[in-house]
Amino acid sequence: MPEGPSIVILKEEVQEFSGQKIIDVSGNSSIEIARLQGKTIRKFKSWGKHFLICFDDFTVKIHLLMYGTYRINERKETMPRLSLVFANGEVNFYTCSIKILEGDINLYYNWKVDVMNENWDQIMARQSLEKIPKQMICDALLDQDIFSGVGNIIKNEVLYRCKIHPESLVTKIPSEDIQNLINESVIYSFQFLDWKKNYELKKHWLAYTKSSCVRCDLPIIKKYTGIKKRKSFFCTNCQNLYL
DNA sequence: TATAATGTTTGAAC
DNA sequence: AGTTCAAACATTAT
Numbered sequence: 001m002p003e004g005p006s007i008v009i010l011k012e013e014v015q016e017f018s019g020q021k022i023i024d025v026s027g028n029s030s031i032e033i034a035r036l037q038g039k040t041i042r043k044f045k046s047w048g049k050h051f052l053i054c055f056d057d058f059t060v061k062i063h064l065l066m067y068g069t070y071r072i073n074e075r076k077e078t079m080p081r082l083s084l085v086f087a088n089g090e091v092n093f094y095t096c097s098i099k100i101l102e103g104d105i106n107l108y109y110n111w112k113v114d115v116m117n118e119n120w121d122q123i124m125a126r127q128s129l130e131k132i133p134k135q136m137i138c139d140a141l142l143d144q145d146i147f148s149g150v151g152n153i154i155k156n157e158v159l160y161r162c163k164i165h166p167e168s169l170v171t172k173i174p175s176e177d178i179q180n181l182i183n184e185s186v187i188y189s190f191q192f193l194d195w196k197k198n199y200e201l202k203k204h205w206l207a208y209t210k211s212s213c214v215r216c217d218l219p220i221i222k223k224y225t226g227i228k229k230r231k232s233f234f235c236t237n238c239q240n241l242y243l
Numbered sequence: 244t245a246t247a248a249t250g251t252t253t254g255a256a257c
Numbered sequence: 258a259g260t261t262c263a264a265a266c267a268t269t270a271t
Contacts (some may be wrong), residue, residue: 003249049250066250067268095267097251144251151249201249208249227261231248246271257261 002064004116004149005193007046013072014044017086024085029098033082036060047109047117048148052101053084059101059108068096114148115186116193122182129178133171137181139226140170147185152230153208154192158184159234160207165241166225166232172242207233 018041025036036055045052045059053060062068062082069076073089080092101108112121113128128146141147141155150158159166162181164173173181195201207213210220213235225232 006249063251064249065252065266066248067266068250069268097266142250153249230250244271248268248270251266253263253265255262255264257259 002049002068003151003154003189003192004046004048004114005189005196007049007051007064007149008116008193009196010051010070011044011046014091016088017041017084017091018044020086020088022084023087025083027080027082027093029081031060031098031100035100036084045105046114047111048114048144049151050109052105054105057103059105061099061101062093063097064093065095065097069094070096110145113145115189116149120186122186125182126178129170133169135170136166136226137164137168137170137173138166138230138232139228141181141185142228142230149189150185153205154185154188155230156208156233157206158188159232159239161188163239165236165239166234168240168242174242177240207235209233213238 021040022036022038025033027033039055041053042056043054045054049063051062051064053062071092075092076094078094080094081096082093082098084091111117111119112124114120125146129140132140137159138155141150141158142152156166158181161184162177164177164181191204192201195204207220210233212218213220215238216235218235218237220233220235223232224230
């Protein structure tokens with residue numbers, strides 16, 4: 001379910017509940033959800049893959065992890081982890097991680113590292129990459145403290161677009177290619193957003209889950225790469241390996 | 244039916 | 258004590 005763009009969609013879909021009072025709360029979350037009863041939602045925010053429900057003095061952080069889902073104005077068969085009912089509807093979250101962050105949300109998050117945030121700072125991304133010269137770029141792209149919101153699909157697609165082999169070492173990649181990669185991580189994330197809204201995300205995949213390269217027709221290599229051992233899909237003919 | 248998949252935290256092991 | 262790694266969590270489509 002969730003890479004950054006999917007959380008942005010979630011945020012947009014619940015806007016009708018922004019400013020609403022929670023008239024009923026339930027769910028099997030381990031947090032003290034009764035605390036939300038009667039509270040008014042001040043704002044919905046997102047930071048990468050984190051979905052944030054902000055109240056006056058605290059914030060509920062929801063992470064959909066790999067299998068998390070949600071329903072708006074409908075329910076699944078299973079009990080929600082968290083269900084919020086308002087005068088004008090309800091939102092239900094399933095199989096997700098939920099935590100409460102006390103106090104000012106700005107003290108928890110650096111908005112500059114969220115590729116889809118208005119405060120995204122590509123200079124900071126460059127600087128962060130300079131601090132991990134020996135890492136593989138496939139790991140760096142998944143680093144939520146550098147490219148918050150980027151997941152395995154975006155990782156693979158951006159590397160393919162930029163013609164960079166996922167196992168390339170950060171410091172060995174030419175500066176222009178690094179810059180291109182940073183730019184594309186944002187561009188692709190917003191395209192992902194549009195495509196997903198139109199239910200045509202998969203149609204645009206060039207490398208992820210593909211079996212042959214659309215540029216040269218040679219086989220796409222599938223391999224668990226880097227420290228994070230997430231699967232990479234790449235063309236050894238079209239993507240340069242910098243070691 | 245077994246497998247793999249858009250992810251992260253935790254705690255054991257070293 | 259600091260680092261590393263695999264297990265755990267959990268759902269659905271192929």
